[in-house]
Every structure is written in C-alpha cells, then in structure tokens.
Amino acid sequence: DVKVTQSSRYLVKRTGEKVFLECVQDMDHENMFWYRQDPGLGLRLIYFSYDVKMKEKGDIPEGYSVSREKKERFSLILESASTNQTSMYLCASSLTSGGDYEQYFGPGTRLTVT
Amino acid sequence: TQLLEQSPQFLSIQEGENLTVYCNSSSVFSSLQWYRQEPGEGPVLLVTVVTGGEVKKLKRLTFQFGDARKDSSLHITAAQPGDTGLYLCAGFYGNNRLAFGKGNQVVVIP
Numbered sequence: 001d002v003k004v005t006q007s008s009r010y011l012v013k014r015t016g017e018k019v020f021l022e023c024v025q026d027m028d029h030e031n032m033f034w035y036r037q038d039p040g041l042g043l044r045l046i047y048f049s050y051d052v053k054m055k056e057k058g059d060i061p062e063g064y065s066v067s068r069e070k071k072e073r074f075s076l077i078l079e080s081a082s083t084n085q086t087s088m089y090l091c092a093s094s095l096t097s098g099g100d101y102e103q104y105f106g107p108g109t110r111l112t113v114t
Numbered sequence: 115t116q117l118l119e120q121s122p123q124f125l126s127i128q129e130g131e132n133l134t135v136y137c138n139s140s141s142v143f144s145s146l147q148w149y150r151q152e153p154g155e156g157p158v159l160l161v162t163v164v165t166g167g168e169v170k171k172l173k174r175l176t177f178q179f180g181d182a183r184k185d186s187s188l189h190i191t192a193a194q195p196g197d198t199g200l201y202l203c204a205g206f207y208g209n210n211r212l213a214f215g216k217g218n219q220v221v222v223i224p
Contacts, residue, residue, distance in 0.1 A: 004156070031210050042216035043157075043202070050210060058211075090156050094210060101206055102147070105156025 003027075004106040006091055012112045019078040021109050023091030030096040032074035033103065034058075034066065036087040043090065049074055050096065081113045117141070118203055118215035126221040130192050135218035137203030138185040144206055146186045148177055151200040151217070160201075193222045 007022035025032065033048040035058075045058030047066040055066050063085060067075045074093075078085055088110050092103040119138045127133050137146065145164045149157035161170050163179035163186060170177045174197075176189040190197055200219050204212040 035214075040216065043214040045211065048211065092156070096210060101145075101210060101212070102159045102162070103157075103204075103212060105158070107154065107156055 004093055004104050006106040006109050008109050010110050013081050014114055017081050019081050021076040021089055023074045023106055024072055025093040029093035031094045033092040034076045035090045037090055038087050083113050086113045118205055118213055120215035120218050124219045127193055129222055129224050132191050133193055134187055134189045136187050137215055142183050147204045148188055149202040157202055195222045195224050198222050
C-alpha cells in the first residue's frame with residue numbers, strides 16, 4: 001500500500017521559532033510537493049522538487065525553504081515562524097511520467113503559530 | 115497560475131438526492147483530475163479525464179470533461195452519507211504541477 005507520511009499531525013510553535021516539517025514517501029517517486037491549505041483559499045503550492053537536491057518555487061514560497069537530500073524525504077522549513085503561517089500543510093508525491101500524474105498526499109500537519 | 119473556479123462552494127443535500135458540482139477555467143488543460151478530501155485526511159484521487167467530451171463513471175459518480183477541455187462536472191446519483199467530503203478539481207499545467215480549485219464542500223444528511 002502506497003504511503004506518504006508526515007512527521008506530525010499537530011504542531012504548536014511560537015513566533016520566531018524555526019520549524020521543520022518532514023515528509024517521507026515509500027513509492028520511489030521522483031516528484032514531491034508541499035502545499036498549504038487554508039479555508040477559502042484552497043491548496044496552494046509552496047515548493048516542489050523533481051529530483052534529489054532539486055527544487056522549484058511554487059506560488060507562495062516566501063517565508064519557506066525546502067530540503068531534499070534523499071529521494072524519499074522532503075522537508076519544509078519555516079526559518080522564522082509567523083502567525084500568518086498558521087495553516088494545514090500537506091505533502092504529496094508523484095511519478096514524473098506515466099500519464100495520470102496522480103499525486104499521493106500525506107494526512108497533513110496542522111501548524112499553529114502563536 | 116492557472117485558475118480553476120469551483121461551484122457551488124458548499125452544498126448540503128438529503129441522502130438519496132442527486133447533485134452536480136462544477137469546475138471551470140478560462141485555460142485549456144491537457145487533463146483534469148478530481149480528488150476527494152475527508153476531514154483530517156489528505157486528498158485522494160478519484161479520476162483523471164483527458165479527452166474533451168470524455169465521460170467517466172465511478173460507481174454512482176459521473177465525471178465529464180468539457181469539449182474544449184476548460185471545464186468539468188461531477189454528478190453524484192443517489193448520494194450517500196459516505197459521499198460527504200471536499201471535492202477538489204485540479205488541472206495539470208506542465209512541469210508535473212497541478213493547479214487546484216478551492217473545492218466543493220458536499221454534505222449528505224442521513
């Protein structure tokens with residue numbers, strides 16, 4: 001059974017803290033994605049990676065960075081958390097080729113920044 | 115960013131009724147996908163439509179891709195409480211990226 005796991009389901013951090021969100025997939029997928037999901041705004045792409053050590057900015061990269069040192073692991077980093085980064089964060093992975101480009105999502109991390 | 119508009123934003127119906135939700139864009143997509151997201155979980159792919167005019171069925175769910183490949187609809191026949199969820203349409207716009215609509219929140223009341 002394919003699986004994308006995220007390190008935490010719920011996380012509470014203080015303003016200014018450095019925050020790491022981890023995502024691991026066991027499907028040998030080339031592509032990995034980080035989204036945030038907010039009521040009324042839908043899913044918005046923060047960053048994605050199409051290979052180890054490769055990354056591309058999504059629609060809302062400001063305030064975030066990413067790291068992909070191994071194929072199965074993609075980390076999202078909030079260098080200095082702010083209250084407007086309170087959100088649901090979803091990680092996903094997909095193949096590069098094969099037609100459907102189905103994205104497999106993790107269960108999400110609900111981050112609260114106080 | 116490619117824009118996908120979904121309507122209605124929220125829909126509440128009684129068990130056994132039919133419903134249709136819509137996904138529209140001014141852009142042409144090579145394919146559109148529909149995902150369903152249940153509370154506390156990530157979205158799960160339901161279907162991918164690729165050819166203009168294509169109709170796909172998944173049990174009581176019928177998906178249609180517009181002839182011009184700019185819009186899609188999802189019709190649910192005899193809705194069940196298990197159909198409750200957030201339905202997201204997504205268009206593939208190159209470089210393995212998907213643009214998501216804001217979703218159709220469907221609530222089926224027993």
